[in-house]
Amino acid sequence: MTDPEIDFGAMFARYDTLVMGRKTFERMVEAGQTSVPGMKIVVFSKKLRAAEYPDATIVADKLEETVTSLRAAPGKDIWLFGGGSLFRSFLEKGLVDTVEVGLIPVLLGEGIPLLPPPAKRRTLKLAEQHVYKKTGIVRLTYTLK
Numbered sequence: 001m002t003d004p005e006i007d008f009g010a011m012f013a014r015y016d017t018l019v020m021g022r023k024t025f026e027r028m029v030e031a032g033q034t035s036v037p038g039m040k041i042v043v044f045s046k047k048l049r050a051a052e053y054p055d056a057t058i059v060a061d062k063l064e065e066t067v068t069s070l071r072a073a074p075g076k077d078i079w080l081f082g083g084g085s086l087f088r089s090f091l092e093k094g095l096v097d098t099v100e101v102g103l104i105p106v107l108l109g110e111g112i113p114l115l116p117p118p119a120k121r122r123t124l125k126l127a128e129q130h131v132y133k134k135t136g137i138v139r140l141t142y143t144l145k
Contacts, residue, residue, distance in 0.1 A: 001104050003132040006139075016040060016076040019067070022048055024082030025056065042070065044086055067095045084116045091115070091122060096144060099124060103138040 018036060020028075022045035028034065035041060035055035042057045044066075050058040059066050067090070070078055080087055080096070090096050101114070124142035131138050 001106060001135055001137065003135040003137050005132045005134060006137070012036075012039075014077050015079040017042060017070055017078045018081045019044070019070070019078055019086075020081045021045065021083030021086040025053075027082075029053075042066065044083075063089060064093050064095065067093075071095075082112075084113050088115055088119050091144075092120070098127070099142045099144070101140045101142070103140065105136040 016038065017040045019042045022043060025041070025043040025045070025048070034053055040057065041055065042059060043053070044059050044063060046060050048058050050056075067078075080090060087096070123145040125145050126140065127143050128141035129138065
C-alpha cells in the first residue's frame with residue numbers, strides 16, 4: 001500500500017548508504033536491482049561472494065568494525081534496510097540511533113518480524129509521528145533510551 005503524500009524522494013535523499021542482510025539483498029537481486037543510484041550498498045553475508053556482486057560491498061564478518069567505519073566516514077545517514085536478524089545484531093551492539101516504523105493498516109497472517117527472537121527488550125522514546133490521512137498509514141520515529 002502506498003500513499004501519494006509520502007515523499008520517497010525526500011526520504012531517500014537523507015541516505016547515501018544502504019546496509020542490509022543477505023535475504024533482503026537476494027530479494028533485490030530477484031527483482032533485478034543490485035544497485036541504487038547515489039547509494040553505496042553494504043550486504044552482511046557469509047554466503048554471498050563479492051566477485052558476483054560488483055555493485056555492492058559484501059561483508060562476511062566484522063559487523064561492528066564495518067559499521068563504525070561507515071559512521072565515521074563523511075556523508076549522509078545510513079539506512080539499515082530490511083533484515084530483522086541484522087537489526088537485532090545492530091541493537092545488541094549499540095549501533096542503532098533511530099528506529100522508524102511504518103504502520104500500514106493491513107492485517108497479515110505471516111511476515112518478517114521487526115525484531116525476531118531472541119531479542120532483549122529495548123525502550124524507545126517517540127521522537128516524531130505522522131498520520132497519512134488518505135490511507136491511514138502511520139510513520140513513527142523513535143530514538144533509543
